[in-house]
Amino acid sequence: MNWVSELPVLPTTVIGSYPRPKWLREAIRLHKAGKVSDEELTEAFDDAVVSVMRDQQVAGVDIPSDGEMRRDEMVEYFAERLGGFRFYGPIRVWGTAYYRKPSVVGRVEYLGPMLLHEFKFTQHVSYSTIVKVPITGPYTIAEWSYNEYYKTKRDLVFDLAKVINQELKTLVEAGAKFIQVDEPALPTHEDEVEWAIDAVNEAVKGINVKVAMHICYGDYSRVLRYADRLKVDQLALEFANRNFEPLKLFKEYKYDLELGFGVVDVHTNKVEEPQTVAKAIRKALEIFPPERLFINPDCGLKLRPRRVAFEKLKVMVEGTRMVREELKKKGITTTSLKPIINR
């Protein structure tokens, strides 16, 4: 495979989700009410992907995603497309926010590609030859579902790892070059982290393209203590929300994989300054060599107003470019997408 050595150093990317345009939300509402056909909704999704792709292009993001326009929620989407799940109704996740938490009521089964159409369309309309494909990982799907069927959560997670692996193979065959396994739940239970990492490793087995794992809202040290077991190339993590404090952990645990460095906070509408982003990157460069550092927002941007999300991406890119100029003086200008782990 040609590993595209032309990526600029400190490639900028996204975690995945982006705010759905207002008109898409309206189309979804009308579709639910039976006033918009399936075909019309598909067209609306496609148009939305083109729109968010354009936002990312204008902002200057090197590796875009489709903004997860077609996904209502990161676990629901997959549970709806796998065998063995059912839904009983919405549950509250905080305040007035709900999601449909699925229940596993039978053996988990792969029924067919879940992201293939999404990926192919994204690739087709992308301004970049590389797009990021986020997929929810086995542990998070299990942790954020009810288990009525499997004797243990571990059994469920490893069965999910198999189906995710099947999906990833399909995506790689179709040309995907950058996969991100989303595992925000992974650090939740300290005593499960070790085997949860093994499950993620199962999910990415044989996937010889760039693989990142995204985690947020957790104690990273629970994961870093097993860094030598990780079979992903990169951890893409939230930092800005924590004032970049966890960086020191990476030194402590002698982590030597890549880092997807979260430089803008997705929980606030306050848009950061490019200088703040640049300063944070310089701090990360004290620990990571430039070729091991990717730049991204803390997490998906979908909960921010679209204008804010766009501004945050712009600032992320501007801050990164400032540091790139400094690296250029040292002769460092490009990086590679080649996986650093043999899976």
Add this chain to the structure above:
Amino acid sequence: MSVSLAVTGPYPRRPNFAKVVSRFLGGKVSKQDYDRAVAKEIEHYITSMKDYGLDYITAGLMRFDDPVDAMVSLLKNVEKNGLVRFYDNNFYYRVPVIKGKLEPSKGEDYAKDLETARNVIKDLKLKAKLKLTVVGPLSFALLSEDKHYNDLKALMNDYASAINSFMKAEKNLYDAVEVIEPSFFQKGLATKVLEAYKEVYPTLLEGINKEVHLVSYFYLRADRLEDFTSLKADYYGFDLTEDRKKLAAFVYRAVKGKGVYLGLLDSRNTKVEKLTSLRRFVEGARGVGAKEVIVGNSSLLDLIPEVIIHRKFKVASGLKG
């Protein structure tokens, strides 16, 4: 000895009611209309549970985002901050930031909701006792961000005293108190903290001549059971959903001669329990000489869909037959 059936803690807000909450927070619904919607939601909850023969029910805490939020409404000098995971659940609460000495506020909204619940129980001619739900001082302290005390014991003590004031002021509105303490069995709790808690706990209940249910959620540790049951309560509640067989044996030993609340209806799984299994656990508790047995949900009912709550309580109502 008969088995009692109880609901502990909050009951889920329905999505349509949540829309009213959002509109109220956005200033699009008046306080009066909002209060009316809350009352209607409480009425829906209690009415929907009426056929299960409940012996204890709560006011449902519909008005509040979570139990911690309900307590914040009873306190002065606390602000709400960012969302944080509620223990190890995919459920988030707003962290109370303690900015000054904790003092009681009037808690009019909570009192209003207790009164609504009381009236609904009366109108439906239910025999259920109404429980006032409060978060225990230990859990509240550990779930908060302290910017004032720098002394956990002092914080817990002032909190206990403030909540006690509300309990005393509104004593005519409820029949029993449930103190929920999910943090009690949490990993890594220092002995010093537990000792401080034991000293503070009586302040919470001082002068309250009501039945007390001390209920833990989520975790259970055999080595702390003795500490837990040394605190004054009429019933000791345990989440018996994980490793239940193993843990039940310890619980049974600890509750000999005491009242016990068995959290057997799993609030974190949609799998509906079997009546035979529930019976077995009740018999187990009886077998070791538990004074009285209550069966109910293991933790927040917010964590499962409403339809499942009803299936679970319907099965549990078979215990009374």
